[in-house]
Amino acid sequence: MISLNIEKTLGFISREKVFAYEPLVKEAQNALEKGTGKGNDFLGWLHLPSSITQEHLEDIKATAQVLRENCEVVIVAGIGGSYLGARAVIEALSNSFTWLQDKKSAPSIIYAGHNIGEDYLYELTHFLQDKKFGVINISKSGTTTETALAFRILKKQCEDQRGKEMAQKVIVAITDASKGAARVTADKEGYKSFIIPDNVGGRFSVLTPVGLLPIAVAGFNIDKLVAGAREAEKACGADVPFAENPAAIYAATRNELYKSGKKIEILVNFNPKLHYVSEWWKQLYGESEGKENKGIFPAAVDFSTDLHSMGQWIQEGERTIFETVISVEKTNHTVLVPSDEANLDGLNFLAGKRVDEVNKMAELGTQLAHVDGGVPNMRLCIADLSEQTIGELLYFFEVACGISGYLLGVNPFNQPGVEAYKKNMFALLNKPGYEEESKAIQSRL
Numbered sequence: 517m518i519s520l521n522i523e524k525t526l527g528f529i530s531r532e533k534v535f536a537y538e539p540l541v542k543e544a545q546n547a548l549e550k551g552t553g554k555g556n557d558f559l560g561w562l563h564l565p566s567s568i569t570q571e572h573l574e575d576i577k578a579t580a581q582v583l584r585e586n587c588e589v590v591i592v593a594g595i596g597g598s599y600l601g602a603r604a605v606i607e608a609l610s611n612s613f614t615w616l617q618d619k620k621s622a623p624s625i626i627y628a629g630h631n632i633g634e635d636y637l638y639e640l641t642h643f644l645q646d647k648k649f650g651v652i653n654i655s656k657s658g659t660t661t662e663t664a665l666a667f668r669i670l671k672k673q674c675e676d677q678r679g680k681e682m683a684q685k686v687i688v689a690i691t692d693a694s695k696g697a698a699r700v701t702a703d704k705e706g707y708k709s710f711i712i713p714d715n716v717g718g719r720f721s722v723l724t725p726v727g728l729l730p731i732a733v734a735g736f737n738i739d740k741l742v743a744g745a746r747e748a749e750k751a752c753g754a755d756v757p758f759a760e761n762p763a764a765i766y767a768a769t770r771n772e773l774y775k776s777g778k779k780i781e782i783l784v785n786f787n788p789k790l791h792y793v794s795e796w797w798k799q800l801y802g803e804s805e806g807k808e809n810k811g812i813f814p815a816a817v818d819f820s821t822d823l824h825s826m827g828q829w830i831q832e833g834e835r836t837i838f839e840t841v842i843s844v845e846k847t848n849h850t851v852l853v854p855s856d857e858a859n860l861d862g863l864n865f866l867a868g869k870r871v872d873e874v875n876k877m878a879e880l881g882t883q884l885a886h887v888d889g890g891v892p893n894m895r896l897c898i899a900d901l902s903e904q905t906i907g908e909l910l911y912f913f914e915v916a917c918g919i920s921g922y923l924l925g926v927n928p929f930n931q932p933g934v935e936a937y938k939k940n941m942f943a944l945l946n947k948p949g950y951e952e953e954s955k956a957i958q959s960r961l
């Protein structure tokens with residue numbers, strides 16, 4: 517199971533102050549368990565891992581199999597919580613170079629509907645011209661413009677290219693049970709569809725079909741992912757004593773750091789495969805806590821890559837940051853540094869060592885340097901990169917986020933601020949129903 521070490525924050529904040537959060541954390545946990553806190557109609561994620569049935573998992577796997585048998589490429593169309601969870605897991609578990617290999621054991625997964633790049637869509641549709649492709653259209657509201665736009669284009673191409681009958685087989689919708697354009701289309705076209713439960717918000721939906729179907733299509737074991745999440749549900753449960761509950765300690769520590777003036781949390785990894793876990797985490801914490809003019813700003817870096825770009829700022833810039841390092845204990849493969857007789861590069865001192873040993877010393881050296889430079893550090897350990905551990909990590913962050921948002925005093929389950937840009941965009945595009953807003957915005961230009 518995940519372990520959290522906060523020792524290297526304690527030169528900046530005291531253990532007593534962190535432990536003083538115990539009653540507040542209890543209150544937050546009770547509010548989550550009993551559904552008495554803000555946003556209590558969005559708590560479906562809390563006991564999701566333990567309530568997923570095997571039958572549901574088999575249904576997802578059977579649908580994944582249809583896509584796997586009939587597609588070389590599957591497009592996951594979605595934005596925010598409707599794609600980041602799947603991408604986080606798939607990229608964490610995939611071979612970094614599979615996409616370049618000709619022989620594949622699973623369809624290539626490509627993402628769309630998460631931007632409005634015309635060149636992106638041009639290049640994507642051209643790439644797909646000679647491919648047997650399918651689409652998973654994911655949108656909880658069923659009305660998100662970015663996703664709907666991409667899906668409109670991909671649906672037409674799929675039907676034109678593969679025929680209406682095959683398109684019906686290889687297009688799957690994951691959306692609301694009754695509302696939204698994605699639901700209307702799915703029902704009318706007879707697509708296989710999955711429901712995103714009303715009480716699970718987008719950024720907490722990775723363990724619904726939103727995440728599980730693309731992950732299963734990519735060839736990963738969703739039973740193990742869910743098993744990992746179940747472990748975390750137990751280990752981070754409200755009945756686990758504060759001192760032994762990593763989610764409780766994480767939530768308390770980051771809130772205490774925030775109070776002490778550390779306004780930015782940087783999630784750090786030393787493994788390029790975790791890049792999208794950080795992207796997922798940024799949405800989870802950013803949308804949950806950034807409101808009422810408060811909230812830690814969630815940032816992320818990939819080390820050691822970014823030590824050569826952001827490292828300077830982190831070491832010596834404004835002292836308003838703290839870091840949470842995700843440390844992966846074991847690699848899945850072994851590469852030894854070869855010995856070289858000429859030793860022109862002077863690296864023989866590393867000969868015979870694992871590359872991961874070098875990485876681990878980079879990690880330790882960085883942590884010590886950053887603490888010396890005034891950056892509190894937390895260290896979150898997972899055993900390896902596998903379905904089980906990623907499942908643990910995702911659920912750990914979710915439950916810690918619920919607790920942390922309540923400690924901060926906000927509703928962690930809404931995102932009212934996201935509407936502002938949409939309203940302006942629709943007004944600027946003269947969307948029917950936005951006539952007043954259109955007039956108002958035109959007068960500002």
Ligand SMILES: O=P(O)(O)OC[C@H]1O[C@H](O)[C@H](O)[C@@H](O)[C@@H]1O
Binds near residue numbers: 656
């Ligand atoms: O799943 P959808 O309804 O298409 O929403 C996709 C995303 O966009 C919205 O604007 C919200 O900010 C996100 O929380 C959500 O995950």
